[in-house]
Amino acid sequence: MTRLALLSLDDALPQLLGQAHALTAMQTVSTFDADGRVLAQNVVSALQVPPQDNSAMDGYAVRASDCVTAGAVLRVTQRIPAGSHGTLLSAGESARIFTGAPIPQGADAVVMQEDCEALDAEQVKVLKAVPVGQWVRRSGEDVTRGATVLTQGTRLTPAELGLAASIGLAQLHVSARPRVALFSTGDELVMPGDVAPAAMPAGAIYNSNRFFLRAMLKRLGCEVTDLGIVPDQREATIAALRHAAQHHDLILTSGGVSVGEEDHIKPAVESLGELNLWQLAIKPGKPFAYGQVNRDGGMCHFMGLPGNPVSSFVTFLLLVRPFVLALQGATKTDMARTEMTAHFDWPRADKRREFLRVQRNAQGGLDLFPNQSSGVLTSAVWGDGVVDNPAGQTIAKGDTVHFISFAEWLS
Numbered sequence: 001m002t003r004l005a006l007l008s009l010d011d012a013l014p015q016l017l018g019q020a021h022a023l024t025a026m027q028t029v030s031t032f033d034a035d036g037r038v039l040a041q042n043v044v045s046a047l048q049v050p051p052q053d054n055s056a057m058d059g060y061a062v063r064a065s066d067c068v069t070a071g072a073v074l075r076v077t078q079r080i081p082a083g084s085h086g087t088l089l090s091a092g093e094s095a096r097i098f099t100g101a102p103i104p105q106g107a108d109a110v111v112m113q114e115d116c117e118a119l120d121a122e123q124v125k126v127l128k129a130v131p132v133g134q135w136v137r138r139s140g141e142d143v144t145r146g147a148t149v150l151t152q153g154t155r156l157t158p159a160e161l162g163l164a165a166s167i168g169l170a171q172l173h174v175s176a177r178p179r180v181a182l183f184s185t186g187d188e189l190v191m192p193g194d195v196a197p198a199a200m201p202a203g204a205i206y207n208s209n210r211f212f213l214r215a216m217l218k219r220l221g222c223e224v225t226d227l228g229i230v231p232d233q234r235e236a237t238i239a240a241l242r243h244a245a246q247h248h249d250l251i252l253t254s255g256g257v258s259v260g261e262e263d264h265i266k267p268a269v270e271s272l273g274e275l276n277l278w279q280l281a282i283k284p285g286k287p288f289a290y291g292q293v294n295r296d297g298g299m300c301h302f303m304g305l306p307g308n309p310v311s312s313f314v315t316f317l318l319l320v321r322p323f324v325l326a327l328q329g330a331t332k333t334d335m336a337r338t339e340m341t342a343h344f345d346w347p348r349a350d351k352r353r354e355f356l357r358v359q360r361n362a363q364g365g366l367d368l369f370p371n372q373s374s375g376v377l378t379s380a381v382w383g384d385g386v387v388d389n390p391a392g393q394t395i396a397k398g399d400t401v402h403f404i405s406f407a408e409w410l411s
């Protein structure tokens, strides 16, 4: 099935994500290694955190009723460093206590050492009145026993690893990594290292897409098989696709998705499965292909990105990123848009929705990269992100625009 109509991103994305059924395979990994992975199960706590009431300060544990007025003098009858525990504290007594140590029975507040005067080794003067509960961290104030602390579909970040460890989990159940085969098409492409810059033949260019696409897939938790450059020939393209489909969940290509004589992706995928060629109403990045390559007993997803580097970069972030996250069962696949002020003019409205490469400036606004051509990769390096500019919209200095940060998008 082929379709050739200018499709809006808002229409394309749900169609695409509708195909991205989460892979069912699950994996158990060390909590140390779970950064960036997607949780395959809810995480429920079997204990309270903190496990007991404990001190938030170095100081003295007291009974607040002994310190209703400033200047109370108490006997120091025990010493409780972190990692140990005390005994019952009676009226008129205090315990030397340190941050994280459990509050002894009978005590109900802590006085920080700066608010005390040690009279001698056995007596302390409390310089201020003490309210009940002062400087006490309550048992369960972080996590209560039985609480769901992390939900299935969460993409783990360092904070989540710490929280999982705090409830005693050395391992986590995560979704399997999508297996992605990557290849570049284009007879003009040369690999850095194969040919020195001074020796580049006329018409040749270095393959840049391969480097950032591979890196982006890895950041998103994929296991990447890099199949290199496939020549602009129908048979070679078919052979590469057939081979890749056997052991992968997704084949990702760049280049060759237009409908020129040298664009072999469309007939090649169609001969092995089906392809939808989309003309997306976005700039950069109009041509985009989604399809399926059949294999024994199943199929492999296919996504074809345009060859122009910035088009490839932006369509990856807009379409491939949410797709591979959805394959991992991630619940959040969309990107936050922040309202910011344009410090530039964009007087020519485009029929397509544009993703303009911009940089945040020290005044809290956005500057525009002067060359927005889809071949100029410098714009993506200079830029901190893009302005998501609706179709038909001009921008004047001072206007509020929607900014998407590369740092977040690429994370």
Ligand code: AMP
Binding pocket: 184, 185, 186, 188, 189, 205, 206, 207, 208, 209, 210, 254, 255, 256, 257, 258, 306, 307, 308, 309
């Ligand atoms: P295509 O989509 O194959 O028509 O390619 C569009 C433009 O992108 C052409 O100028 C190609 O030379 C360029 N291009 C295609 N693939 C790559 C690549 N992997 N790295 C850098 N530029 C590329």
Ligand code: MG
Binding pocket: 185, 186, 187, 255, 256, 262, 307
């Ligand atoms: Mg090409």
